[in-house]
Amino acid sequence: MDYQIIRKNHVAALADDGFKVSPGLPLSHEKQPVWQLRSREEIAARLFALDALITWVLMTEENAPSERIRGYVARNHLRDYMTEQERCIMDFQRESAAHWHTSTIGWRLENMWALAWVLGFEMKPQVNIGQLPDSITQAMIFEFLPGLNASIQDLLEQHKSRSFEEVAELEDLFYCAHNAVRSAQNGGDTVPEHYDPIVDGGTIHERRHSLTWCLSPGVSWEETNLRT
Secondary structure (H helix, E strand, O other): OOHHHHHHHHHHHHHHHOOOOOOOOOOHHHOOOOOOOOOHHHHHHHHHHHHHHHHHHHOOOOOOOHHHHHHHHHHOOHHHHOOHHHHHHHHOOHHHHHHHHOOOOOHHHHHHHHHHHHOOOOOOOOOOOOOOOHHHHHHHHHHHOOOOOOOHHHHHHHOOOOOHHHHHHHHHHHHHHHHHHHHHHOOOOOOOOOOOOOHHHHHHHHHHHHHHHHOOOOOOOOOOOOOO
8 A cells, every 4th residue: 555645645635625634644554553454353343342232222122122132242242342331331221321321322323334334334434424324324233234133253244344455545534534623623724614523523533433443453442542
C-alpha cells in the first residue's frame, strides 16, 4: 500500500465534503506497534457480543427471550469479548437494562456497522452520514447477522471478509475525518456547515474505533489508540 497517496486522496475527498484535516497528521500505521488485521473469529466475536448487548437492552422478552440471548452468549463465549461495563449491563435484569441504557446503547450500532463491513456486510460505512439509518440497521441485524441460534462459524462461512488493504484504507479515511471532528469539538471551523461535531462526530468516533481496533491485534477494545 502507498499510504502517502491514500492519505492525499482522503484529505482531498474530505475537503470536498467540508472536512478540514490537520496538515501533518501522522499516518495510522506509524502510530501503532502492530498494524495488521485481527483474526476473522475475533472480529466476529466482538460483533456478536455487541449484537447480544443491544438485543438485551432494546428487544422485548417476547421478541427475544432472555434464555435465547444467554445461550447465544454462552455458545460463542461472548462475555470474553465484552468490556467490563458491557458485562455489567448483561447482568442487569432486562427491564433495568432498558431503563438505564436505551438512550445510549445505539452508539454500539455504529461500532457494529464497521465490524460487519469488515466481515463482508455490503453497505460500506460513510463519514458524511450521521446516525445509522434504520434501513442499514435492519439489513445488518436481520439479513447479515445469522440470528441468536447461530455460531460465529455460521457467519464466517456465509460471507467473505475484507482484506487488510481494504480495512486499512477505510480506517485512514475515518482517522482523518475524526481529526477534523476533534478540531471542531475544540472550536475549530473544520466540519461541514450544519454538521454537529458532537452527535454526527460521535458516529465518526465509533465507526473509527471499530476499524482501528480491527487493525490493532493484541490491544483491548478500551485501550485502542484513538488519538488524532
